[in-house]
Amino acid sequence: MVARPTRLTPPLECVRLHDAESGLDGVIAIHSTTLGPGAGGCRFWSYPSMDQALADAIRLAEGMSYKNALAGLPFGGAKAVLRRPAGDFDRGALFRAFGRAVEDLGGVYVTAEDVGTSVADMQEVASVSRHVAGLPGAEGRAGGDPSPWTARGVFDAMRVAAEFALGRDLAGLTVAVQGTGNVGADLCRRLADAGAHLVIADPDPARRDRLRAILDADVVDVDAIAGVEADIFAPCALGGALDRESVGQLKARLVCGAANNQLASPDIAALLQGRGITYAPDYVVNAGGIISVSAEYLGEDESDVASRVAAIAPRTLALLERAAREGRSPAVVADEMAEEVIAGAERIAA
Ligand code: NAI
Numbered sequence: 001m002v003a004r005p006t007r008l009t010p011p012l013e014c015v016r017l018h019d020a021e022s023g024l025d026g027v028i029a030i031h032s033t034t035l036g037p038g039a040g041g042c043r044f045w046s047y048p049s050m051d052q053a054l055a056d057a058i059r060l061a062e063g064m065s066y067k068n069a070l071a072g073l074p075f076g077g078a079k080a081v082l083r084r085p086a087g088d089f090d091r092g093a094l095f096r097a098f099g100r101a102v103e104d105l106g107g108v109y110v111t112a113e114d115v116g117t118s119v120a121d122m123q124e125v126a127s128v129s130r131h132v133a134g135l136p137g138a139e140g141r142a143g144g145d146p147s148p149w150t151a152r153g154v155f156d157a158m159r160v161a162a163e164f165a166l167g168r169d170l171a172g173l174t175v176a177v178q179g180t181g182n183v184g185a186d187l188c189r190r191l192a193d194a195g196a197h198l199v200i201a202d203p204d205p206a207r208r209d210r211l212r213a214i215l216d217a218d219v220v221d222v223d224a225i226a227g228v229e230a231d232i233f234a235p236c237a238l239g240g241a242l243d244r245e246s247v248g249q250l251k252a253r254l255v256c257g258a259a260n261n262q263l264a265s266p267d268i269a270a271l272l273q274g275r276g277i278t279y280a281p282d283y284v285v286n287a288g289g290i291i292s293v294s295a296e297y298l299g300e301d302e303s304d305v306a307s308r309v310a311a312i313a314p315r316t317l318a319l320l321e322r323a324a325r326e327g328r329s330p331a332v333v334a335d336e337m338a339e340e341v342i343a344g345a346e347r348i349a350a
Pocket of ligand 1: 179184222236237258289290
């Protein structure tokens with residue numbers, strides 16, 4: 001097991017993970033620890049190169065700093081990104097090797113599930129490290145898969161954002177959902193219950209067809225989802241869903257979804273604003289998962305999670321209202337607010 005800390009641009013620290021025996025290959029990026037230990041999930045994905053994995057880890061870790069700050073959590077931002085081995089591998093051994101690297105950091109980084117990882121993977125991590133959440137919790141205690149909390153926060157935020165931007169309840173609206181994984185599928189069920197019509201896309205036929213059958217959703221190609229006739233576009237797959245091309249195609253007037261890092265680059269925020277499309281910032285609306293994870297790590301109750309997740313919708317609405325008042329993009333206003341929280345904590349610590 002090799003875990004070599006390498007300090008990059010301060011305050012970011014990246015820990016390279018490599019263990020030939022188990023196939024572990026990746027990085028833990030710690031973006032900030034001003035508010036507390038860096039907390040953020042572990043992504044397990046087929047990255048063609050380590051450079052791409054590293055770039056993703058850094059962007060995602062930064063996003064976690066902003067998300068945790070704005071959600072009022074006592075955590076900084078970090079993320080682990082692991083490259084999925086090409087051939088056969090022992091999944092348990094790989095996640096135990098990852099867990100040993102997490103443990104070596106002594107609590108500076110707290111991990112949990114993200115794209116491509118499961119509760120079972122986190123249980124492997126927990127067999128060798130204390131610094132992990134997203135594990136099955138006792139009755140009434142915070143814990144378990146964070147995805148339902150993420151979906152609940154996104155759904156609540158979408159409801160108030162739809163009232164704000166479209167002047168409508170969700171009933172009768174069409175929502176285009178990109179990605180029907182853990183969060184996307186849960187969100188789709190909530191939307192169907194609220195009377196919304198669904199258009200969905202996912203490259204995994206099992207995931208998308210299951211929903212088509214249950215929820216009477218229309219299925220389109222992954223390349224077509226951004227441009228379908230819809231009122232709301234909900235990115236719930238990987239990052240970068242909003243780029244020049246997809247924003248140019250959007251018919252939806254509101255974007256609100258679970259995916260992290262939806263803006264392919266910061267200038268996309270202005271592009272959305274210019275087209276009159278309301279953007280509910282990703283890390284504001286998708287904080288439910290980390291709220292659950294952090295409560296579990298701190299030994300809190302499910303009721304603590306519920307009350308913090310319930311605060312996501314009013315926070316989103318206040319942000320959209322402020323952005324509209326000031327004629328600025330909600331993404332820019334959210335960043336500014338998160339930076340103020342972190343700077344305030346830095347001043348107190350100094
Ligand atoms: P997941 O891995 O369960 O689902 C992702 C889904 O997206 C998969 O079904 C995959 O096949 C699909 N997908 C991949 N590329 C696609 C494309 N081009 N078009 C359409 N679908 C595509 O992941 P999960 O947990 O549902 O997370 C979804 C997003 O939400 C990720 O960006 C994640 O970082 C973010 N998120 C998740 C949280 C959680 O609690 N799980 C918390 C906060 C953010």
